[in-house]
Amino acid sequence: MVGSAGSAGRGRPGPGPDAVELTERVADFVRSRVVPLESVLDSGGTAGRAAMRSLRARAMDEGLWALPLPAEFGGQGLALPRYLQLAEAEGASDHGPAALGSAPLLDVLMLRRHGRTRIRDQYLERLVAGELRACYAMTEPDAPGTDPSMTSTRAVRESDGSWTVSGRKWFTSRAADADLVTVLARTDAAPPDRAGLSLLLVPTDSPGFRVVRELPVLGAGGQWEIALDHVTVPGDHLIGERGRALAIAGERLQLGRTLRCLRWLGQAQRAFDLMCERANTRSGSRGPLSGHQLVQQHVFESLLAVRSTRPLVHEAAARIGAGLDAHIEVGLAKVAAARMLQQVSDAAIQVHGAAGLGPDTPLPALFRTGRAARILDGPDELHITSVARRVLRSP
Structure with missing residues (x-):
């Protein structure tokens, strides 16, 4: 765009x-x-x-x-x-x-959908106004991010109704500046039980909450590791029903992944535009780059990738917007969009030459986003397997 x-x-x-x-x-x-x-x-x-x-x-x-x-x-x-x-x-x-x-x-x-009255009254207007910032902590250092059943962060219900939360999370976006963090914690049973997981909203100014370190992704910041050491959380800060975390997380993940795919499309379009501009304005001893067949191939392959991916992403978005199940569509879109952003940004860097590696264009950041996208929010392999299994068991 x-x-x-x-x-x-x-x-x-x-x-x-x-x-x-x-x-x-x-x-x-x-x-x-x-x-x-x-x-x-x-x-x-x-x-x-x-x-x-x-x-x-x-x-x-x-x-x-x-x-x-x-x-x-x-x-x-x-x-x-x-x-x-x-x-x-x-x-x-x-x-x-x-x-x-x-x-x-x-x-x-x-x-709004799963929070209790106090949460809705105390936080939602301030979140919308930009006065508060929130983040979401699900992945743990010692558990596969693709398997939440291995979550070991634990929340214990106290006699006064409050919760005591202890554990560690990482790759939590925006954690350093957040006022609130939604934490996936085990309230019942033990790993790998899936029914004993709950979500709690934790104010980050609570004693025992700590930002451990920043986790640069290919050199870029924005991801953090956090620790919760016997953090007391009010009883009414449980989100949804006890033990129902994965159902709520599933709602969130489908929309969240679709939004990321749409944003990756916007970023790939930006890389494509920069590549075309470079090809049209940069000349060498053999004339404009746009006259070189290999540059034309980069443009063609990138355009093909963008145009092939966009319908997949918008199909997923249409199903999400209509409130329909979109597991297959979101899985296809997520893998396609991540690959596409990496491919198009890589081609744009190639056409720019050394300038595409430096600080004067957004291309290094766009490429980094595309590469990280193939792992964060579920690696390609997870989505490939999940989609294939759903298709193969369909009647």
């Missing part, structure tokens, strides 16, 4: 006029407001926080803040199917969802 060759990479019927206008406004905001500040936002610290506050204020002024979040808590209540149409434009930058206030969507929907 960002760049000069965008129309070449899309190739699908668009939504109605109102949705198109809103999508274009979001795309323009990301392109003109967020992208120029990416290096500052990536660096974090005081300057990064100030830049994000400025972007959020501008998004509010322009009527683009919290588009998909529930109106009852201060969002704009954009229906999920319509939001999924513009998530690709919003996700062209990793910072787009945070700048536009949609980043807490998964947490807000989960807590």
